[in-house]
Amino acid sequence: MSKEDISRRQFLNYTLTGVGGFMAAGMLMPMVRFAIDPILEKGASQDMVAVTEVSKIGKEPKRFNFKIKQKDGWYESEVTQSAWVYKNGKGELIALSPVCKHLGCTIDWNTDPAHPNQFYCPCHGGRYEKDGTNIKGTPPLAPLDVYDSQVKDGKLYLGKAKPRKGA
Numbered sequence: 001m002s003k004e005d006i007s008r009r010q011f012l013n014y015t016l017t018g019v020g021g022f023m024a025a026g027m028l029m030p031m032v033r034f035a036i037d038p039i040l041e042k043g044a045s046q047d048m049v050a051v052t053e054v055s056k057i058g059k060e061p062k063r064f065n066f067k068i069k070q071k072d073g074w075y076e077s078e079v080t081q082s083a084w085v086y087k088n089g090k091g092e093l094i095a096l097s098p099v100c101k102h103l104g105c106t107i108d109w110n111t112d113p114a115h116p117n118q119f120y121c122p123c124h125g126g127r128y129e130k131d132g133t134n135i136k137g138t139p140p141l142a143p144l145d146v147y148d149s150q151v152k153d154g155k156l157y158l159g160k161a162k163p164r165k166g167a
């Protein structure tokens with residue numbers, strides 16, 4: 001075999017491998033894209049959910065439970081969430097997440113006799129002011145998340161709980 005024959009064979013090998021690889025990628029890419037599509041979708045937007053009548057909300061924080069539909073990849077489920085809701089001094093509705101910003105325990109209102117009128121987390125003694133601001137010197141390093149809220153036809157609707165900047 002001459003040197004030219006070998007290089008011609010090599011050239012054919014490279015060309016066929018390249019074209020074959022290109023065609024395989026062309027067929028596989030749509031399949032891969034289809035398989036992982038739900039994962040690539042942006043974080044599922046959460047619809048606003050009616051939680052309670054505005055007339056039932058007072059100045060003292062009260063816990064309300066509500067259900068939301070959650071889509072996680074291919075899996076759809078109904079999840080129960082809670083919010084601590086009250087009217088502040090200006091008459092604005094405040095809806096706070098009950099999830100402690102330290103390690104995720106559930107906070108409660110006014111249950112620590114040593115520190116009345118605060119949110120209290122029993123897990124490690126975390127405390128928050130009524131407006132959800134974390135109290136310095138206690139484990140949580142950020143204020144409670146606040147729900148997106150909207151009032152329509154006398155009802156309070158809540159959306160996603162969003163973090164605020166740390167105190």
Ligand code: FES
Pocket residue numbers: 100101102103104105121122123124125126139140
């Ligand atoms: S989880 Fe709330 S203080 Fe640690």
